[in-house]
Amino acid sequence: MALPQQKLDATGARLAAMSLPEGGAWISEARTSARARVEAMGLPHRRDEYWKYTRPETLVEPGAREASTFETYEPTVFGEIDRLKIVFVDGVYDAEASDELSLAGVEIEPLSEAGAKDIHWARDLYGVLETRGQSPVERPLAALNTAYAADGMVIRVTGKAEKPVSLVYLQESTSSDAIFHHVVKIEAGADLTLLENGPAAARLNKVMEVEIADGGAFHHVRTQGRAHERRAATHIFARLGKESVFKSFTLTVNGALTRNEAVIELTGDDAVAHVAGAALGDGATGDFHHDDTVFITHDAENCESRQVYKKVLRNGAVGVFQGKILVKDGAQKTDGYQISQSLLLDDDSQFLAKPELEIYADDVVCSHGSTSGAIDEEGLFYLRSRGVPKDIATDLMVIAFVAEALEEIEDEAIAADVLSRLESWLQRRRG
Amino acid sequence: MLEIKNLHVELEEEGKQILKGVDLTVESGQVHAIMGPNGSGKSTLSYVLSGRDGYTVTDGEATLAGEDLLEMEPEERAAAGLFLAFQYPVEIPGVGNMTFLRTAVNAQRKLRGEEELSSGDFLRLIRAKAKTLKIDADMLKRPVNVGFSGGEKKRNEILQMAMLEPKMCILDETDSGLDVDAMKLVSEGVNALRSEGRSFLVITHYQRLLDHIKPDVVHIMADGRIIKTGGPDLALEVETQGYAHLLNEEA
Numbered sequence: 134m135a136l137p138q139q140k141l142d143a144t145g146a147r148l149a150a151m152s153l154p155e156g157g158a159w160i161s162e163a164r165t166s167a168r169a170r171v172e173a174m175g176l177p178h179r180r181d182e183y184w185k186y187t188r189p190e191t192l193v194e195p196g197a198r199e200a201s202t203f204e205t206y207e208p209t210v211f212g213e214i215d216r217l218k219i220v221f222v223d224g225v226y227d228a229e230a231s232d233e234l235s236l237a238g239v240e241i242e243p244l245s246e247a248g249a250k251d252i253h254w255a256r257d258l259y260g261v262l263e264t265r266g267q268s269p270v271e272r273p274l275a276a277l278n279t280a281y282a283a284d285g286m287v288i289r290v291t292g293k294a295e296k297p298v299s300l301v302y303l304q305e306s307t308s309s310d311a312i313f314h315h316v317v318k319i320e321a322g323a324d325l326t327l328l329e330n331g332p333a334a335a336r337l338n339k340v341m342e343v344e345i346a347d348g349g350a351f352h353h354v355r356t357q358g359r360a361h362e363r364r365a366a367t368h369i370f371a372r373l374g375k376e377s378v379f380k381s382f383t384l385t386v387n388g389a390l391t392r393n394e395a396v397i398e399l400t401g402d403d404a405v406a407h408v409a410g411a412a413l414g415d416g417a418t419g420d421f422h423h424d425d426t427v428f429i430t431h432d433a434e435n436c437e438s439r440q441v442y443k444k445v446l447r448n449g450a451v452g453v454f455q456g457k458i459l460v461k462d463g464a465q466k467t468d469g470y471q472i473s474q475s476l477l478l479d480d481d482s483q484f485l486a487k488p489e490l491e492i493y494a495d496d497v498v499c500s501h502g503s504t505s506g507a508i509d510e511e512g513l514f515y516l517r518s519r520g521v522p523k524d525i526a527t528d529l530m531v532i533a534f535v536a537e538a539l540e541e542i543e544d545e546a547i548a549a550d551v552l553s554r555l556e557s558w559l560q561r562r563r564g
Numbered sequence: 565m566l567e568i569k570n571l572h573v574e575l576e577e578e579g580k581q582i583l584k585g586v587d588l589t590v591e592s593g594q595v596h597a598i599m600g601p602n603g604s605g606k607s608t609l610s611y612v613l614s615g616r617d618g619y620t621v622t623d624g625e626a627t628l629a630g631e632d633l634l635e636m637e638p639e640e641r642a643a644a645g646l647f648l649a650f651q652y653p654v655e656i657p658g659v660g661n662m663t664f665l666r667t668a669v670n671a672q673r674k675l676r677g678e679e680e681l682s683s684g685d686f687l688r689l690i691r692a693k694a695k696t697l698k699i700d701a702d703m704l705k706r707p708v709n710v711g712f713s714g715g716e717k718k719r720n721e722i723l724q725m726a727m728l729e730p731k732m733c734i735l736d737e738t739d740s741g742l743d744v745d746a747m748k749l750v751s752e753g754v755n756a757l758r759s760e761g762r763s764f765l766v767i768t769h770y771q772r773l774l775d776h777i778k779p780d781v782v783h784i785m786a787d788g789r790i791i792k793t794g795g796p797d798l799a800l801e802v803e804t805q806g807y808a809h810l811l812n813e814e815a
């Protein structure tokens with residue numbers, strides 16, 4: 134089917150402005166075929182059904198819009214956690230600022246090095262999970278990433294990682310346009326916690342592909358940079374083996390535009406996948422548009438999936454949730470749960486939700502719910518009548534509202550750290 | 565302590581008049597009781613005094629220790645020393661009882677320019693007070709009033725009052741829903757707080773509570789006004805004869 138002219142033009146303009154990075158045979162092949170996928174699909178256009186609630190133009194256009202760099206004098210998140218720290222500046226790995234890439238139970242290599250080799254195990258994953266994730270819904274920005282990402286981390290976990298791997302994304306340039314791509318392979322019975330934080334760039338396109346072998350576990354906690362003007366399109370593609378566990382939580386505050394996609398496939402029996410997010414947006418300090426798009430496919434028996442998304446929106450902030458649970462024929466005893474909720478602190482803010490279930494097995498339990506509501510006035514008055522000022526009372530209720538998503542973080546120290554981030558964000562807003 | 569003069573209040577939305585000229589003065593250190601038929605405006609009075617939305621004061625005034633209550637935000641009224649034990653305490657899922665109370669105690673202290681309580685001191689204090697009210701330490705950890713029984717909610721109100729040490733305590737049917745033993749506990753809790761500088765306004769339907777918390781003055785409210793004021797005997801009179809004769813007297 135021929136692409137509409139507008140789409141062809143926009144895609145052509147973007148690709149013309151870029152060139153494929155140099156690399157070894159395996160990665161060059163992956164990049165070339167990814168580029169062909171992009172050309173065939175065309176980059177997202179605002180008339181695309183999948184982009185109905187989020188305008189893709191600024192993610193698609195050739196250059197990144199300017200975004201001021203964000204300075205903070207607070208200690209950064211995860212700073213107190215014992216971790217292996219890996220720093221990226223404007224999307225480029227900074228070896229000097231990073232810890233040595235050595236950790237018991239884990240092999241870590243920059244993509245630039247892995248890609249320079251003629252052959253590498255990452256070949257079986259790089260762009261592979263992304264390609265699988267292109268059906269039944271196309272995700273052209275992810276293919277664009279596979280084609281043009283020059284950096285990232287390639288991580289293989291063979292045992293229980295001694296401590297979390299922490300990816301820190303700094304932004305120094307106001308016009309940086311970063312494209313990077315991580316590959317994570319969790320071998321059977323192995324276990325890794327991956328942390329991510331920081332704005333990364335004025336515009337970010339990030340893909341992470343995660344394969345979890347039987348009995349493996351992957352815990353992912355990220356906080357997305359507080360820079361107000363940054364724009365980001367991120368994808369996580371995960372494939373889960375038997376009895377494996379995948380848990381991902383994202384805290385987002387600020388950001389002009391964020392589209393976080395999670396595409397998860399449960400392919401082994403008894404696997405567990407949880408994805409959760411808390412997004413807090415205040416339109417008063419700049420545009421805030423946050424989109425969580427999730428697609429979970431159950432293709433094995435007795436698996437569990439949970440999607441828990443909470444958004445707190447004020448002063449014209451916009452939240453989007455598109456979440457799907459697809460239960461394939463034969464995926465019996467599936468337990469699927471999905472909840473997306475927004476707390477609208479005023480009439481200017483907006484929450485758009487599209488929850489979907491598609492089920493081809495007969496013995497499954499799937500529930501989903503989506504709500505949008507204002508703050509409970511009775512509760513607010515009760516707190517105030519005890520002397521709690523209105524803004525603090527509101528924040529207490531905001532924290533209560535997002536608690537269900539935060540509870541998806543298993544590690545207590547990390548959860549406490551994320552909560553304190555959230556609290557200080559709220560506190561700053563109180564002035 | 566509390567002075568209410570000619571207070572007229574309408575429901576904001578419907579414009580329906582609920583309070584039609586309430587006059588009431590509670591002296592420092594006194595306990596006053598208000599009784600009156602259902603729907604006479606007792607809870608409305610307590611809400612208006614504590615600053616709930618949805619009411620319009622069309623006439624009259626209310627002051628606490630000389631300060632104009634009606635001009636203040638609810639939290640300012642609390643800091644000024646007003647406390648309402650709700651007829652129907654509100655459940656707040658996700659907000660821990662302990663966090664809530666510590667925030668409240670410290671916010672009030674801050675508004676009054678006092679130093680905040682350390683978490684250690686706070687914990688010791690709340691544990692001691694909870695114990696005298698036979699409130700389980702577990703209940704303190706749960707979200708505010710969520711899953712509490714009717715009686716537990718009422719006891720929780722009194723615990724909050726004991727922690728916040730207000731000057732003017734309004735108890736709206738704190739006795740309803742309490743079993744006999746809990747009623748004693750709650751009354752003891754209230755009596756322990758009675759002092760020179762603290763006053764109580766106890767709204768109740770039953771003489772029983774007033775056996776435990778002895779009032780100095782009893783008021784009868786009907787159709788948005790105080791129609792009769794007397795001593796403790798007035799409550800006994802209501803108990804045996806009901807309101808009919810008082811309402812007729814009024815008419």
Ligand SMILES: Nc1ncnc2c1ncn2[C@@H]1O[C@H](COP(=O)(O)OP(=O)(O)OP(=O)(O)O)[C@@H](O)[C@H]1O
Nearest residue numbers: 575582600601602603604605606607608609618651
């Ligand atoms: N928000 C409201 N909307 C409609 N009517 C209301 C509202 N609040 C109060 N009222 C009405 O105002 C009147 C007084 O109510 P209030 O709750 O103050 O009575 P009360 O004396 O406390 O009664 P009870 O003894 O049953 O607790 C009632 O007729 C009630 O229906």
Ligand SMILES: [Mg+2]
Nearest residue numbers: 606607608651
């Ligand atoms: Mg009442």
